Amino acid sequence: MSNEPIIRTSDLHKKFVRDEFEVHALTGANLEVHRGEFIALMGPSGSGKSTLLHLIAAMDRPTAGAIEVLGQDIASLSESAVARWRNHHIGFVFQNFNLIPVLTAHENVELPLKLTHLKKGERHQHALTALKLVGLSDRTDHYPRQLSGGQEQRVAIARAIVTDPDLLLCDEPTGNLDARSAQEVLTLLARLNKEHGKTIVMVTHDPHAAHFASKIRHLDKGELLPEGEVPEDWRAAPMASDDKT
């Protein structure tokens, strides 16, 4: 495990302009993530968690500041270079799974591989391996609507890891799941981190989920708090509401 951080943001700003409103979603985030870490990003709604994750995945561009992921200054890449870069290096897991409904589990997982040079047989094999890893080798031919939420999310995770990316980014991966499915998904992520050495950044509201991470960072009103700090009003409010999920 090298000590060189694989994510490094310095003084990252993101400002959204909608009509006459300006929203400062991120105000100077400095984040370093090292290879093999499992980071949980926490914070109240609207604090800029997703925004930070999107910037790391190069799904959006910062308004100011520098961002380097895997030694690459992603802000300097062209649109199509970014797409290719993301295909190789990033696995993204959404809160609402976002599987393609007309494709089977196996086809969904295979989809990112279609952008690689792998042969048909290799793609097939890789997809099977990924599905096996998430414990769904018996569901390969099922369509998303034939799967439970937890299973759908595991397929989505298989899709995210099938290209063997360096970085797994998850935006509230358990947000739409019941407690048991959430537990399964979190166990899976922890295993991917421990056994397969995947670096994971996970956004979550849920302190229980954050517990699976090796490190927790808090965001508050667009500000990434220094390690170990939590927002002042944090302990009182969110715990109660998070028990519902």
Added chain:
Amino acid sequence: MRFLPLILKNSLRNRRRSFLTISSLAISLCLLGVLMALYYALFFSEPKADQALRLITRHRVSITMVMPLHYRDKIRAVPGVREVVTWQWFGGMYKNEQREQKYFFPRFGVEAARMFDVYRNFEIPEDQKQAFMSDRRACILSRRVAEAQELKIGDRVYIKGNIFPIDLDLTVKGIYDMDDGNEGLWFHMEQIEEGLKRLGSSRSFAGTFTILAESPEAVPRIQNAVDEMFANSEAPTRTETEQAFGLSFLAFLGNIKLILMSICAAVTFTILLVAANTVAMSVRERVREVGVLKTLGFTQQKILGLLLGESLAISLIGGAIGLLLAQGLCRVLAVGLAGFVPPDQLTIQLPVFLALLGISLLIGVASSAVPAWNAARTPILDALRVTD
């Protein structure tokens, strides 16, 4: 093309909509195909070698007016003319033809002695030909008519006159094939003359002359010479190639070319609108998916390709079905239009096939270009935010 399965699955994802779109495309393209096939057969098909040598002379004013019979010998004397035969459209009623269209077929009275010298492409066994020529009450039938009317050699055919106040009682003596699509019944023209004589009027005029030229080069010369010769007589003539003559029948319906072309254009435009509407709808529903694909690493160009591909898949499937339907419909139409269009020409010929293919492709691309382009360009986060 490793994305083909995805494209196909996507384009057929909404079963009912795909079915409706494909059906409407198929039906429109079928209509288009038939019209284009008809247009092609009418205006572009090459005349058969013999047909290119034949000219038809008729009264300048109207096909229903007659010319003196002695014109025949004058035409015969024009340089380049090999033979002339006169014939007469008889019309008439077969069985209860006025009520049942299926009993209709063309009937011609002809100078039997000469007809085979002018129409050299009759394929008929020699004994049947002789039997026909030697019997004034005989007739011959094209194979298709014989089959459709269930007539065979030796059968009697009664035709009630309508244009002429004469009834025909004929015996089938031969069945012929002809490569230029001539369909009908031919009988001795003397039947008309004798019938009229019995009624007290005599006939020494002709409705039409068919001229056989010696060579294709002679055709335009003959055309001018004949019409000039009779220009100032009591019955001025109009001479044209057999093909053009066939078309002049359709001209009764108006400017066929323009009608066919404008229907084709209207149909194409309509399909385009239908397809564009469907594609716009199906793309709009899936902007979010575009965001997902982009997250997985699909580039704008790939996504554009996928969306265009889906629309192409739909329009090509529709086009293929339409083409098959059109081919079937042409078969049916070819029978009905046998007198005007050589049946073997009224099919989806290669140029028509290519044109239809091109139109299908065009519709596929044109209908989806704008929505696909817009969707492909949607920024990834905007696309993901779209809720369905």
